[in-house]
Amino acid sequence: MGHKFAEIAFTPGVQRMQERMGSRRGYARLLGGDAHHDRLGPSEAEFIGARDSFYIASVSETGWPYIQHRGGPKGFLRVLDERTIGFADFSGNRQYVSVGNIAGDDRISLFLMDYPNRTRLKIPGHAREIGHCDADLERLSVPGYCARVERGLLVKVAAFDWNCPQHITPRYTAEEIEAANAC
Template identity: 50%
Template sequence: MTSLASQPPAYPSDIAFTPTVKAWQSRHGSRDAYARMEEEHGWQTRLTPDVARFIEQQTSVFLATVSSEGQPYIQHRGGPAGFLRVLDDHTIAFADFAGNRQYVTAGNLADNPKAHLFLVDYAHRRRIKIWGEARVIDDDPALLAKLMPEGYKARGERVIVMTVRAWDVNCPKHIPQRFDAADVAAALKERDERIEELEAQLAEVKRKPGDAGAIDRR
């Protein structure tokens, strides 16, 4: 006889919407809306091309795991854009760089494969939540080499591979808008170069008063 716990969820969102969560939704008036969401479109289980691009553009993400005793742990993972790799529409992988050698994430995954990725794009105020199972691979140097970002100064120790079970996009509400320092620096550099160009044109006009219309008005 198959236990209820081993049966597949009726909806992908059931990975988060447990009976207790649904009871809270009912109590606070949001259950009907989420029930319609489940019936009409719901959360997706395959990574679409748009979401895959979003994932591979991130330079900073959070990975949540749970110990065998149910203690949650959230660890930051960062690297150049592309350090998170979408291998197919169900699989995300990345090189695990050498760090503080606590190995909490690796230890948790050895006991409990449940994992969650939380990705936030502050500049565009967009966030994506990804549920799945993850595993540590520490005996595949070829895969590790494939996933190491080219030219990035870090030492890869192992690979973490996540199988995606469901994902959801949150609304932008309450996400503060922030910009990457490199993007801000590039925008300021472009501005300064444009100012220099206009100042040079203005200086030229001052030397030739009759050519005032020569200023580039882009």
């Protein structure tokens, strides 16, 4: 039981490295106690809903990790309930690497950044594609955004972890810079 992200991420090999580097004792306590960090709360929902982009990692049939950027207007990534995130997947470069990988292995990891506030949220989960005939796709629509929706992706959250701000360089969007200079 305990911290669900630690259960997923702290494999025996990771634990051996933590022991070797002297951090194991501090992280070992995360694995005990009641299950936590497996259901999104209000602060996670607010953070997720404010993103206009994120990174998604999938696993290929050959075992190689693959990371891809996804973007859209703020709010296109949505918390549907405490264990489910969804987003409309817009037409892009037509390589279909992520969705092809997900068809073979549904394990993914989302990496969400807030550069100005030096905050990041990591979310491993299980993804499934939904098509235009699925009623859930309507919940993921983004009115007024002109990109073509190819599919939706629903992610069952397995765990999450907030990460420290150390080494995150603040970066700002053009919209954020314009708003700051408008004062």
